[in-house]
Amino acid sequence: MKTYSFYPGCFVEGSEVEYAKSCEKVFHELGIEIKELEDWNCCGALELTTNKALVIALSARNASIAERMGYECIVPCNICYNNLKKAEHEIKNKTKVGEIAAKALKKAGINYEAKIPIRHLLDVLINDVGIEEIKAHVKKPLSGLKVAPYYGCLVVRPSKICAFENPVNPTSMDNILETLGAEVINFEHKVKCCGGSTLMGDRDTSFELSARILGEAVRKGADCIAVVCPMCHTMLDGQQAMIENHTRMKFGIPVLYLTQLMGIAMGLSSSDVALDKNIIPAENILNKISKEGGV
């Protein structure tokens, strides 16, 4: 059994419980052990933009915990992943900001050598677990379910730092969803921004950006959108009703975490993947999965 350390981040641990639970269950099914980082802190998210060194140092503290535990670190959030990757990059390359952060870590009594790989959940699923292994676990294929794969920004950009995917047209989630038996739509907004980071500053812009993503998915007849980031999920699922009010458009489309869809296809129950926790009711998608494809 392969073991990884796991950094949930404040968002996943706090409100996006369906992601935390479905991750845990899916990894268990896949025979992978995940150990939560001990005493982890907030990575700084996208809210400490005016002090880059602070974000690097806070993120590096988490990476240092993974390093001490000795397991590669899985990060399920695009923002946390981006921050931890940047910390690894800046400190390893001893850049100016990396040196300031390193000094702060040293003074706080933290030893970090940027040696442990930081991995996005999607990276581990596609490159370590692999398509064949996922296929072997599919018990109830998602036949007939049309899914829009939405990756978001920070899992693929900047590609020099977050280097496991194609920054323009990533395909890992498409491939996983196809393996699960779903019909994957050609989604032009797959790496466009949901505007989440400016929700508290300039709501109009963030709603407009999310509305474009929701709009394309609905227009192309998707039954649901698949995501791998709690910020994207909060915008597209949690805020969807407010976006509808604001833009006078109607979407009503469920937004599921990739791990929720994987769990369903692997035969887990809807409570195992916490389908009841989604804000836009998600249970209906189970009726859209055609039975003849099932085992």
Add this chain to the structure above:
Amino acid sequence: MGELDPGFKYEVMREPGGEQLKMCFSCTGCTVSCPVSEIEPMYNPRRYIHQTLVGMRDEVLGDEYLWRCVQCHSCYEYCPQDVKVTELISVLRSLSEREAKRGRVRIKNPLYMFEDAFAESVRRHGRVHESMVIAKHIWKTRGLKGLMEFMPLGKAMFFKGKISLFAKSISKRDQVQKIFDVVRGGGH
């Protein structure tokens, strides 16, 4: 228009994230790839770079639209000169924030206040107490109307167990606070 400050570009380049400024050859890739520019043309990363290079310090640091950036890193990705535009915009924001604290610039975009409250929550607990920081921010910026608008979602989240009423503090808060102190003190 204020006087040109030829030292402005060096001021920006001294900040972490601003080092690559002079690499820009004005190809406009940043603005063309920017989803915010598409909606609001007043937000224009290439123009900020150009204005910074020629020393239009007051115009840039007083520009309300700086706070519109969503940090999607499209500009960063598409820049052929590796200017790291997203980080450059953050540097301009931080300089603007410093001016605001001296009372020389007024920032209307509430994101700036949210970032302060967020940072304080992380410094105090080691993690952000999301629901409290967000609720307080909505109350402060949009008052009762804002909170009422948020109520349906807030209620749904509460009954689904998605809102924690109490902050979860980590045990080694002292390490996090030390990091804040050292970095904010300029590494000393």
